Amino acid sequence: MLRRILAVTMRDLRSGMRDAMIPYILIAPLLVAVLFKLFVPGVGSTVINVAMPETAEPAFAEYVERYGEVELLEDRDAIVKRVQAMDDLFGIVPKADGGYELIAAGDELTGTVEMVQSVLSSWQNPDLEPPVELKISDMGWELSPLARFGTNFLVVFMSVFGGMIVMLNLVEEKQYNTMAAINVSAIRRWEYVLGKALPGLILPILHAFAVLVIMGFTEVDYLQVAVVAFAIALISMIIGFVVGVYQSEPIGAVASMKILFLPIMASVFGAIFLPEKWQPVLYWSPFYWAYRSVDDIVLQQAAWSDIWLHNLIIIAITALVFALMHKRIKQGMRA
Amino acid sequence: MIDVRNLSYSYSHNKSYAIRDISFEVGEGEVFALLGPSGAGKSTTQGILTGLLPIQTGEGEVAGFDLRHMSRDLFNSIGVSFEQSNVYGKLTALENLAFYRKLFDVETEDPMELLKMVGLDHVANKRAGDYSKGMKHRLTFARSMINKPKLWFLDEPTTGLDPTIAGQIKDIVLKRKQEGTTILLTTHNMFLADQLSDKVGFIVDGELKLIDTPRNLKLKYGQRLVQVDYYQDGELVSETLSLAEAGEKHRLSEIVAAGNIETMHSREATLEEIFIKVTGRELVYNEAD
Ligand SMILES: Nc1ncnc2c1ncn2[C@@H]1O[C@H](COP(=O)(O)OP(=O)(O)OP(=O)(O)O)[C@@H](O)[C@H]1O
Ligand SMILES: [Mg+2]
Numbered sequence: 001m002l003r004r005i006l007a008v009t010m011r012d013l014r015s016g017m018r019d020a021m022i023p024y025i026l027i028a029p030l031l032v033a034v035l036f037k038l039f040v041p042g043v044g045s046t047v048i049n050v051a052m053p054e055t056a057e058p059a060f061a062e063y064v065e066r067y068g069e070v071e072l073l074e075d076r077d078a079i080v081k082r083v084q085a086m087d088d089l090f091g092i093v094p095k096a097d098g099g100y101e102l103i104a105a106g107d108e109l110t111g112t113v114e115m116v117q118s119v120l121s122s123w124q125n126p127d128l129e130p131p132v133e134l135k136i137s138d139m140g141w142e143l144s145p146l147a148r149f150g151t152n153f154l155v156v157f158m159s160v161f162g163g164m165i166v167m168l169n170l171v172e173e174k175q176y177n178t179m180a181a182i183n184v185s186a187i188r189r190w191e192y193v194l195g196k197a198l199p200g201l202i203l204p205i206l207h208a209f210a211v212l213v214i215m216g217f218t219e220v221d222y223l224q225v226a227v228v229a230f231a232i233a234l235i236s237m238i239i240g241f242v243v244g245v246y247q248s249e250p251i252g253a254v255a256s257m258k259i260l261f262l263p264i265m266a267s268v269f270g271a272i273f274l275p276e277k278w279q280p281v282l283y284w285s286p287f288y289w290a291y292r293s294v295d296d297i298v299l300q301q302a303a304w305s306d307i308w309l310h311n312l313i314i315i316a317i318t319a320l321v322f323a324l325m326h327k328r329i330k331q332g333m334r335a
Numbered sequence: 336m337i338d339v340r341n342l343s344y345s346y347s348h349n350k351s352y353a354i355r356d357i358s359f360e361v362g363e364g365e366v367f368a369l370l371g372p373s374g375a376g377k378s379t380t381q382g383i384l385t386g387l388l389p390i391q392t393g394e395g396e397v398a399g400f401d402l403r404h405m406s407r408d409l410f411n412s413i414g415v416s417f418e419q420s421n422v423y424g425k426l427t428a429l430e431n432l433a434f435y436r437k438l439f440d441v442e443t444e445d446p447m448e449l450l451k452m453v454g455l456d457h458v459a460n461k462r463a464g465d466y467s468k469g470m471k472h473r474l475t476f477a478r479s480m481i482n483k484p485k486l487w488f489l490d491e492p493t494t495g496l497d498p499t500i501a502g503q504i505k506d507i508v509l510k511r512k513q514e515g516t517t518i519l520l521t522t523h524n525m526f527l528a529d530q531l532s533d534k535v536g537f538i539v540d541g542e543l544k545l546i547d548t549p550r551n552l553k554l555k556y557g558q559r560l561v562q563v564d565y566y567q568d569g570e571l572v573s574e575t576l577s578l579a580e581a582g583e584k585h586r587l588s589e590i591v592a593a594g595n596i597e598t599m600h601s602r603e604a605t606l607e608e609i610f611i612k613v614t615g616r617e618l619v620y621n622e623a624d
Contacts, residue, residue, distance in 0.1 A: 007437035015425045177421035181478065184385050184415040185438035186407050334387070 004187045008195025012169040021168060021250060025161050029154070029207050033214040036150055048115055049089040051079045056094055060123060064092070067119050079103060087145050090116050100124075151215045152294045153268045155225070156232060156287055158207035160260050163236030166200035170244025171253045179333060189333075193241075200237040205229040217298055224297045224307050231314040232290040235321060236260060242325050245332025267291055286314040336486050336517040337361040337384060339395035339402070344379055344388060353379040354541040357393070361534070366508075366518040368528035370606070371538035372616055377521040378418055380538070381490050384519065385415050398486045411441045414484030418491040418521070420471035424464025428455055428474050431463055432481060439482040449477040452507060454500065469496050476504060480511075487511065490521045505530065525606040535606065539614045549606060556609045561587060566595040575608065
């Protein structure tokens, strides 16, 4: 049983490495990540970004500067405006009573508010220990929005390549008409399907890892990444099957695989740019849920319960797609 | 080994049948040849028997398995050679066979031995995609033997091969037959059918017209043929006439009366002639096949 499954997988790998397309699909995503990495600006080591009025005490500004980047702005209004922009930035405005007003947009990363607060309180109480913790967590938070969203997008997008490999291997069977020979051998249908699917399930996980490593996210929970990548690989793989069993020519097949691009783009960009109340319009998309999981993972604030919930939704949608498509797949595999 | 009753099949699921009401039996160790012109429904019949086409109307049993409840285990004991070769072009011949043998639960043949048998051992490590048509066909044929099938389906095993190689293939089939393999042979090559088969079935337009042994057929339609070559308006004309039919007998006496005969001899009918006589149809050889 296992022997037959692996025979199918190994045959696909061997045959796949003999033309240009599959090796290209294997490395293209990594090249994209490397290129992307080159263009992501300011992956510095800023812990926190703070805006304060030009009138603030220079010594205070200097003190905060030790922990982060300080921008001096004209007045409180300018600061509020700045805080509302997309990146993570806090406003600190000295109050008349000697205290400080902390302005946050509410969408900051978990923990950063506490950081700012501890910086403030250590300034106000010089006797307190300096906020040591801050220094330690320094590493993980070198996050520009572009790096965050771009990386998440790439991780979700990687699943397409797994589906493409599955598809191309099926196209090869159609091209050479070998499905008939498979159908008169003793291999079970499910063994064959699993053998064909295996690269499409494993590859997106490896690709996701590689993207994260290239982008410098070495501290995220890779097990969580694997679990999410696996779930979206499933749906891409099914699409790979649907397309693959009806195409006998690789270029056309790859072109048909583009049907996946639109939902993925829509899901990712929707998740990033749509306001909270509009997000439900994306709930149908497994890629949306995957994106949300990956976003949490990248921010190192993913709870396993959320990951499982999102995955459950992804798998339910996948099951539905499979239920709709399995007749078509089965028919396509007949000959 | 094979027992089918009233098989009909329509590709378009309507009244246009590719085969209609086909019934026959093939006993263990027998070689049964399905003979018929192109488009008669030979491959369709084989497709149903090997589970590649879903059974529509009719009943049947193949190697002990009901066609309506086929199990994958059936495929451990049957081998299928396709009329159109289908091998992985990006793999070598050896790799093709090495992969395929892993798909079975039963003991399999050594791939190199098989390649030797069909004369491909010297190109065993060449990619099948670079093979000629005939070489691919031989590889497809060799692959069908890999699980040492008890029941062997051969769809046009020699079509498109040069005579020497066709002869080798025929010898392999003969040898397997002597070893007790049951064979369903599909062909429009009457010589092959004549030499290999215990029984032949004539199939035309999807209908099985007749089943008998080649010997019986010859006895029945045989010794009554007369081939006569004669001159008509200065040209040599050849006619084969059956003495069994009044019209043709009359025609022969006309030719004899005219007196311009070059040669005249009676001979045994070939299967091909019998086919034409029985079905009223020519077995058209299609060079492209
Ligand atoms: N896949 C298909 N779809 C629709 N019709 C088909 C298909 N395959 C065969 N047919 C039709 O079914 C009939 C029988 O075809 P089949 O291939 O069984 O003939 P055959 O006897 O094997 O011919 P040949 O000697 O050319 O191989 C033909 O009329 C053919 O056009
Ligand atoms: Mg045929």
